[in-house]
Amino acid sequence: xxxxxxxxxxxxxxxxxxxxxxxxxxxxxxxxxxxxxxxxxxxxxxxxxxxxxxxxxxxxxxxxxxxxxxxxxxxxxxxxxxxxxxxxxxxxxxxxxxxxxxxxxxxxxxxxxxxxxxxxxxxxxxxxxxxxxxxxxxxxxxxxxxxxxxxxxxxxxxxxxxxxxxxxxxxxxxxxxxxxxxxxxxxxxxxxxxxxxxxxxxxxxxxxxxxxxxxxxxxxxxxxxxxxxxxxxxxxxxxxxxxxxxxxxxxxxxxxxxxxxxxxxxxxxxxxxxxxxxxxxxxxxxxxxxxxxxxxxxxxxxxxxxxxxxxxxxxxxxxxxxxxxxxxxxxxxxxxxxxxxxxxxxxxxxxxxxxxxxxxxxxxxxxxxxxxxxxxxxxxxxxxxxxxxxxxxxxxxxxxxxxxxxxxxxxxxxxxxxxxxxxxxxxxxxxxxxxxxxxxxxxxxxxxxxxx
Numbered sequence: 001x002x003x004x005x006x007x008x009x010x011x012x013x014x015x016x017x018x019x020x021x022x023x024x025x026x027x028x029x030x031x032x033x034x035x036x037x038x039x040x041x042x043x044x045x046x047x048x049x050x051x052x053x054x055x056x057x058x059x060x061x062x063x064x065x066x067x068x069x070x071x072x073x074x075x076x077x078x079x080x081x082x083x084x085x086x087x088x089x090x091x092x093x094x095x096x097x098x099x100x101x102x103x104x105x106x107x108x109x110x111x112x113x114x115x116x117x118x119x120x121x122x123x124x125x126x127x128x129x130x131x132x133x134x135x136x137x138x139x140x141x142x143x144x145x146x147x148x149x150x151x152x153x154x155x156x157x158x159x160x161x162x163x164x165x166x167x168x169x170x171x172x173x174x175x176x177x178x179x180x181x182x183x184x185x186x187x188x189x190x191x192x193x194x195x196x197x198x199x200x201x202x203x204x205x206x207x208x209x210x211x212x213x214x215x216x217x218x219x220x221x222x223x224x225x226x227x228x229x230x231x232x233x234x235x236x237x238x239x240x241x242x243x244x245x246x247x248x249x250x251x252x253x254x255x256x257x258x259x260x261x262x263x264x265x266x267x268x269x270x271x272x273x274x275x276x277x278x279x280x281x282x283x284x285x286x287x288x289x290x291x292x293x294x295x296x297x298x299x300x301x302x303x304x305x306x307x308x309x310x311x312x313x314x315x316x317x318x319x320x321x322x323x324x325x326x327x328x329x330x331x332x333x334x335x336x337x338x339x340x341x342x343x344x345x346x347x348x349x350x351x352x353x354x355x356x357x358x359x360x361x362x363x364x365x366x367x368x369x370x371x372x373x374x375x376x377x378x379x380x381x382x383x384x385x386x387x388x389x390x391x392x393x394x395x396x397x398x399x400x401x402x403x404x405x406x407x408x409x410x411x412x413x414x415x416x417x418x419x420x421x422x423x424x425x426x427x428x429x430x431x432x433x434x435x436x437x438x439x440x441x442x443x444x445x446x447x448x449x450x451x452x
Contacts, residue, residue: 166338170372
């Protein structure tokens with residue numbers, strides 16, 4: 001339906017990450033001799049069916065607490081249990097550093113779950129390096145149809161060996177949210193896929209001249225959205241996620257130049273007057289109340305805007321204008337979590353097939369669509385969403401993602417909270433000229449190098 005959506009790696013930080021299953025059609029584990037396009041050419045026999053009764057799987061996910069898909073998850077496991085006769089021993093908890101620490105401890109103690117919904121990237125490195133999770137390639141040697149509804153190149157390959165270990169559900173995208181009434185009052189056109197950064201600067205000036213705030217942003221609390229896109233303007237989707245080795249290399253210079261553009265936004269008066277002290281909530285309200293034209297945020301903000309206004313048609317989302325080699329249609333987004341099968345469960349003949357069946361159920365097209373809605377997915381067929389049931393803002397998000405020409409994950413996700421301090425916490429001093437940009441970037445990179 002939305003083919004580009006199926007090509008994406010969604011979400012964010014704090015991202016809306018989820019999954020669910022559907023009917024058994026087309027996604028059940030393959031039987032002996034089955035084949036699938038793109039699967040291993042080596043014919044393998046699936047593990048023998050366990051002779052015993054129902055299987056109980058120990059499952060850990062982040063679908064708990066205030067996660068918007070916690071209810072969907074509980075409904076899904078109840079349906080799967082009823083359909084298969086198997087049982088789920090659920091140990092889900094809200095995503096937080098304490099959750100990560102618990103999961104890591106479980107693996108170290110040998111008490112890891114059978115199935116885990118967890119983060120990709122560096123967070124999963126300890127499990128991959130220790131050989132405690134099973135790669136998609138290995139699973140497909142036995143079950144060739146496993147995760148074949150996903151695009152392999154967008155499944156979140158491990159930094160350890162470049163292999164896929166988890167089946168993603170949905171992720172996030174980031175875009176430029178627009179208050180239409182402010183644009184109309186200022187006599188400006190809403191930015192499109194063709195709008196350049198230079199043209200966007202002219203648009204912001206017209207908004208300011210009309211007596212409105214061009215950009216709703218708190219540089220005191222969350223400067224990271226503008227940090228990402230301003231740096232992205234000096235890089236490409238293929239290079240954005242490469243951390244600088246020094247402030248003087250290609251990527252270090254891109255960071256300095258991008259942050260310099262953030263300083264220009266401040267100097268031109270395109271930000272709220274209290275941007276250096278305001279909270280994100282305060283600047284968001286400025287946008288909702290029709291006092292600011294633009295807001296960069298993620299796909300999760302669609303619901304926040306829907307719940308904050310009685311006139312959702314007054315809001316839309318479009319591309320953040322680009323410059324240099326970055327097209328405006330090159331967006332920030334990613335798929336940062338997925339379903340893992342642990343080695344311990346894979347080597348258990350009573351649990352292996354049940355694990356494959358459960359994850360296949362939870363990552364079918366129908367159920368991923370249910371959990372993802374307007375977020376990014378890796379589905380080959382795209383999400384199956386009834387647009388008539390969506391708000392105009394949500395549909396605009398789908399349209400934006402469909403037209404995307406490239407996507408890069410948020411580079412800040414490769415930097416710890418401690419290491420971000422010189423740039424993120426120091427942004428008020430940077431944009432007011434009290435701190436040198438190159439020095440702040442160098443300090444951040446030094447903390448990264450020191451493992452902070």
